[in-house]
Amino acid sequence: MTHRLEDPCRELLLMCAGAKGAIASTVAVAAAELQQEARSVLSSLTTTTMPPLAAERLRLHLAGWDPMDGPLSAAVQHHGVVPAAVWQGHGAFLDALDIRRPPDGALLLADQVASIADDMRNFMARHPEARPVWVNLLPAACDPILGPDTPTLNDLLQLPAAGLAPDLAYTLAALETGVPMVNFSPNTIELPTICVEARRRGIPMAGRDGKTGQTYFKVVLASALKARALYVDGWYSLNILGNSDGRNLMDPERACGKLNNKTRLLDEILGYPVGERYDAPTHKVHIDYYPPRGDAKEAWDVIDFTGIFGLPMSLRLNLQGRDSILAAPMVIDLARWAAALKTAGIGGPVADLGFFFKKPVGESPPLTFQEQLAALDRLAAVITAE
Ligand SMILES: NC(=O)c1ccc[n+]([C@@H]2O[C@H](COP(=O)([O-])OP(=O)(O)OC[C@H]3O[C@@H](n4cnc5c(N)ncnc54)[C@H](O)[C@@H]3O)[C@@H](O)[C@H]2O)c1
Numbered sequence: 001m002t003h004r005l006e007d008p009c010r011e012l013l014l015m016c017a018g019a020k021g022a023i024a025s026t027v028a029v030a031a032a033e034l035q036q037e038a039r040s041v042l043s044s045l046t047t048t049t050m051p052p053l054a055a056e057r058l059r060l061h062l063a064g065w066d067p068m069d070g071p072l073s074a075a076v077q078h079h080g081v082v083p084a085a086v087w088q089g090h091g092a093f094l095d096a097l098d099i100r101r102p103p104d105g106a107l108l109l110a111d112q113v114a115s116i117a118d119d120m121r122n123f124m125a126r127h128p129e130a131r132p133v134w135v136n137l138l139p140a141a142c143d144p145i146l147g148p149d150t151p152t153l154n155d156l157l158q159l160p161a162a163g164l165a166p167d168l169a170y171t172l173a174a175l176e177t178g179v180p181m182v183n184f185s186p187n188t189i190e191l192p193t194i195c196v197e198a199r200r201r202g203i204p205m206a207g208r209d210g211k212t213g214q215t216y217f218k219v220v221l222a223s224a225l226k227a228r229a230l231y232v233d234g235w236y237s238l239n240i241l242g243n244s245d246g247r248n249l250m251d252p253e254r255a256c257g258k259l260n261n262k263t264r265l266l267d268e269i270l271g272y273p274v275g276e277r278y279d280a281p282t283h284k285v286h287i288d289y290y291p292p293r294g295d296a297k298e299a300w301d302v303i304d305f306t307g308i309f310g311l312p313m314s315l316r317l318n319l320q321g322r323d324s325i326l327a328a329p330m331v332i333d334l335a336r337w338a339a340a341l342k343t344a345g346i347g348g349p350v351a352d353l354g355f356f357f358k359k360p361v362g363e364s365p366p367l368t369f370q371e372q373l374a375a376l377d378r379l380a381a382v383i384t385a386e
Contacts, residue, residue, distance in 0.1 A: 010055050010057055010058055010059060011058075011059045011060075011061075011127075011129055011130040011131065012058075012059070012060055012061065012130055012131050012132075012133060012335050012336065012339055013061045013062075013063065013123060013124065013127045013130035013131065013132045013133070014027065014031075014060060014061070014062050014063075014064075014133055014135050014331075014332075014335050015063050015064050015119075015120055015123055015132060015133070015134050015135065015179070016062065016063075016064035016065075016134075016135045016137050017064060017065050017066075017102070017134070017135070017136050017137060017138050017166070017167070017170045018064070018065075018066060018136070018137035018138045018139070018185075019062070019063070019064030019065060019066045019072070019097075019099045019137075020066035020068040020070075020072055020075035020099065021066070021075075021079075021137050021139075021244070022079040022081055022243050022244065022245065022295055022323065022324040023137050023184065023323075023324045023327045023328055023331060024062075024064065024066075024135070024137045024331075025072060025075045025076045025079055025081070025082075025094075026076075026079075026081050026082055026324040026325065026327070026328040027060075027062065027135075027328045027331050027332060028062050028072060028076070028094055028097060029076060029082045029086065029087045029090060029094070030060070030328055030329070030332065031060035031061070031062050031093075032087075032090035032093040032094060033086070033090070034058055034059065034060055035059075035093075036089075038057070038058070041058075041329070041332075042055075042056075042058065044329040045058075045329050045332060045333050045336075046329075046333050047332075047333045047336045047337065050376070050380055051380060051384065052340065052380060052383050052384045053336050053337070053340055053380070053383075058332075058336075059130070060332065061127045061130050062097050063097060063098045063099065063119075063123040063126075063127075064097075064098075064099050064100070064135075065099065065100050065101065065102040065116070065119070065170075066099055066101075066102070067101055067102055071094070071095040072094040072095055072097055072099060073087070073090075073091045073094045073095050076094060079243065079294075079295065079324070080294050080295065081294075081295045081322070081323075081324045081325065098123065098126070100119055102116075102166060103115040103116060103169065105161055105166060106161060106162065107161060108157075108158070108159075108160060108161065109156065109157055109158070109159045109160070109161050109164065109168065109169055109172070110157040110158065112161060112166075112169035112173075113157065113169050113172040113173045113176065116169055116170055116173035117173040117176045117177050119173075120132070120134070120173055120174070120177045120179060121177060124177070124179075131339035131342070131343070132177075132179050132180075132339075133179065133180050133181075133182055133335040133338045133339055134170060134171075134173075134174040134179045134180070134181050134182070135182045135184060135331055135334075135335060136167055136170060136171075136181070136182065136183040136184060136185050136187070136189065136207075137184055137185060137331075138165070138166060138167050138170075138185050138187065139185070139244070139245070139248045139254070140185060140186050140187065140245070140248055140249060140254045140255065140257065140258055141165035141166075141167065141185075141187050141254060142165065142253045142254060142256075142257075143165075143187075143188050143257060150191075150192050150193060151191070151193060152193055153172075153175075153193050153194075153197060156168070156172065156191070156193065156194075157172065165187055167183075167185065167187045167188075167189050168189065168191075171183075171189040171194060172194070174203070175194060175197055175198060175201065175203060178201060178202075178203055179203070180203055180204045180205075180206075180338035180339060180341065180342040181198075181203065181204070181205045181206065181207070181338065182206045182207065182331065182334045182335055182338050183205070183206065183207030183208040183209075183361075184207070184208070184209070184210040184327070184330075184331055184334070185208065185209065186208060186209040186257045186258040186261055186358070186359070187208070187257065188208070188257070189205075189207065189208070190205060190207065190208070190349055190361045195348055195349050195361075196348075198347050198348045198349070199347045199348030200347070201347060202342065202345050202346070202347035203342065203347050203348075204338050204341040204342055204346055204347055204348070204350050205348060205349045205350065205361060205362075206334050206337060206338050206341075206350055206353045206356070206357075206361075207349070207357060207359075207360075207361045208261075208357055208358075208359050208360075208361060209257075209258065209261045209357055209358040209359045210327055210330055210331070210356060210357065210358070211355075211356060211357050211358045212321075212323065212326040212327045212330060213297065213299060213319055213321040213323065213326050214237060214239060214262075214299035214301065214319055214321075215261075215262050215265070215358050217301075217317060217319060218235075218237070218262075218265075218266065218301070219265065219269065219368070219369050219372070220369045221301075221303065221315070221317070222266055222269045222270060222368075223269060223368040223369035223370060224369075225270075225303075225305055226269060226270055226271070226368065227368075227370075230305045230306070230307060230313075231305055231306045231307075232266070232270055232274050232303065232304070232305050233274070233275075233277075233282065233304045233305055233306055233312070234274065234275060234282035234283070234284075234302075234303075234304040235266060235274060235282070235283045235284070235301065235302070235303050235304070236282075236284050236301065236302040236303075237262070237283075237284065237285045237286070237299065237300070237301050238286050238288070238299065238300045238301075239285075239286065239287045239288065239297060239298070239299045240288045240289075240290035240293055240297065240298050240299075241287070241288075241289065241290065241293055241295070241297035241298075241323060242289065242290050242291040242292055242293040242294045242295075242296075242297075243294055243295045243297075243323060243324070245323065246287065246288075246289040246290070246297070247289050249287050249289065250289045255287060258287070258358075259285055259287070260359075261358040261359040262285045262358060263281075263283055263285050264359075265358060265359075265367070266283050267283070268367050269367045269368055282304075295322055295323045295324050295325070296320070296321070296322050296323075297319075297321050297322070297323050298318070298319065298320050298321070299317075299318070299319040299321065300316070300317070300318050300319075301315075301316070301317040301318075301319075302314065302315075302316055303315040303316075303317070330356055333356070334353070334356055337350075337353060337379070340383050341379075341383065343383075343386075344382065344383045344386035345386060346382065346383075346386075348362070349361035349362035349363075350362055350379070351363055351364060351365035351366070351375075352365070352366065352375035352376065352378060352379040353375075353376075353379070354366045354367075354371075354372050354375060355372035355373065355375065355376055
């Protein structure tokens, strides 16, 4: 089915890997709410005010994969993100969503890809009027170890899956079925071969590692300090969170990608290594799993900076956020961007979506907050012009 470009992505099919996780289950409640109290969801989106994506009506279909047992409503209750008063009336909607078990992780990658691609075709056949997007909400994982040579697509498919994160199977299935990709996880899926193929096939890749809370404000503040030529001498960031993402990130190997994504961007924005005069980085980021908080994460930042004559000043920031409440609208916004880009024929990694990510994929992504907003405007203009 073809879509007219002026149709601003009103009907979408989100195929989520990690469909019963904290973020995806929150998106599922938002999909249900859109049918009844649409304002409560639409007012939290950034795309509703951005031509050509502006829309007064939006319909979301959800499908996906998760090994977690039990109905989706039980997952929503378990995560405790959305108040019962909001989700309980949507139990039937939630439990009717098609969420399948992922393929056996011990299978050859080619067999996993075939199984996921079959599921994707099946989901799309059930919703032919909706624009499909694959959304990666899998847990943070260690980077794939693929050896020194760049593998071809065929090499990749022949890999034994042991030691590979499951993200790769979903990515290759999206590539095979021509579905745009939103990688909200910190996991690397943008292998060179995959990027080349995505570009060739006109499949947009948005990613990676959603910039939801502390890092979002870090980009804003760092851009503001840079704009005033205030010199950042050190930046200490601490996070506590008690959801399963937080528990997962206690594994140093799984956390290392996320910490790198959170750390690197400050030097990139400022244009110098923070801590250069100490010969050691003074940008420190810590994440601590703290069960009492659940999804209601808290973050502290201490920012030491200097002005004229090197006189020291300091700024404190305390964010009392909600991880999945911040993330879910971004996932919907990104799915809308990805679908619109696909329709406009734009494929491969989309650096201009850097506003949404800690580690934007693609070449020369916008760094400062101002550049990131300007890049979104540029992207909107390209979509409109196509
Ligand atoms: N919440 C935020 O603010 C935020 C910000 C940036 C990035 N992220 C990333 O988004 C991702 C999702 O976050 P979350 O809080 O929903 O995590 P979560 O742990 O609640 O959910 C992950 C889900 O994936 C499922 N899963 C595991 N293996 C699977 C497989 N092979 N196939 C399908 N499903 C599988 C799990 O059962 C679980 O339900 C994580 O990688 C997280 O680091 C989150």
